[in-house]
Amino acid sequence: MTSKSKQRLIMHIDVNSAYLSWEAAYRMQQGSSLDLRDIPSVIGGDVESRHGIVLAKSIPAKKYNIQTGETLFSARQKCPELIVIPPHYELYMMASNAMIDILNDYTPAIQRFSVDEMFLDFTSMEYHYPDPIELAYSIKDRIKHELGFTVSIGISNNKLLAKMGSDLKKPDAVTTLYPDEISKKMWPLPVEDLFMVGRATAPKLHKLNIFTIGDLAAYDSDILKSKLKSHGIVIWNFANGNENSDVRKSNVIDVKGIGNSTTISFDVTDRKEAHLILLSLCEMVGMRLRHQESCCNLVAISIKSHDFISYSRQRKLYYPIDSTAKIWRVAAALFDEVWKGEPVRNLGVRASELCTNEFIQTTMFDDKDIEKTRDLDNTIDKVRLKYGTAAIIRGSFLHSGLSPINGGIGEESYPVMTSIL
DNA sequence: TCTGGGGTCCTAGGACCC
């Protein structure tokens, strides 16, 4: 086979202002005459419960310099007539799935990079699709006409360049970024536009007199490595368009960890109350774990205090577990080990070092009713799946005023790979 | 003034072993 050196053909599809577009398209389908995309509008969390940040913005909102992630308070200062819509995550998942259904008509080689970004591999399909640009336009237009929202598509022969390409022109656009176009299209951009150059790296690069992606590409990679370790080599390669990872179908097996966290609507000062919130998170983590038939070998908790200081504690387990009660026992113990008594704003629970739950290893000293615990967890999961998560709640939550289950991503989870693309 | 939630990967230091 000589196909090793064969050029690949990769596309990256990015939904323009995803949450906002999906909300707008949905409302239009419901008969609304107002298109949120035409006015200054954002998707934003609930300020009351301390979730008040911008999750997505319309193009008119962007003209007011409103940024994703900034507080709604600050956004409204920039634009007092700003329309704020709460998020509807189930809708986003449905829109994302509908898009995947369309893409499946073109190729099975789809990698769902996030809820609103996909990579497609069209390598060796020139017989079916002789013209990549024409193909991209037909995909883009079909999504627009059938689903009512626009996407931007980048075309190249690796994932990094395809992704950078889809960013070049927005919205509703198709852009190529082949290797011979890098110097013209990518190198003049500010270095912070490069994938994996974030808040912390950009100032370090500026200090080295690196301001554009081209500056980075031309820089001495050894010096970069000495200053930024392995990350320096990664971004130097990206700046030069070097990247060769596969478009790979997401697989439950390669999920590395499952975690949920919550910002509480008030500051928690009571240890027992914190334990209860951890329990509500363990309910979700445990349910997700069992749903994909995994056990974890490590439990970690995270705490964010009222003054936004974050810290965490983790413990490697002696044997894998998947029971809500056991995860909680570890989580509560970890909390007690590190909590300094200050008011707590946010709590998180994460289960990682996953393995299959097929053969659960138990120690001699483990409780003998492990099967009973499993049966109970599984029964509760089934009832909740059928009648909703509120169908069974623990008695300890009854008069607590706290939510008995906390955290998102129940059914159709989509793993996100970041630095590996 | 107010600041989400879901992930992955890397690094550095200490413990421990041979």
Place this chain on the structure above:
DNA sequence: TCTGGGGTCCTAGGACCC
């Protein structure tokens, strides 16, 4: 008075992504 050098595992924290 002088105190190695690897390797692996564990933990905490930080950086990045959408």
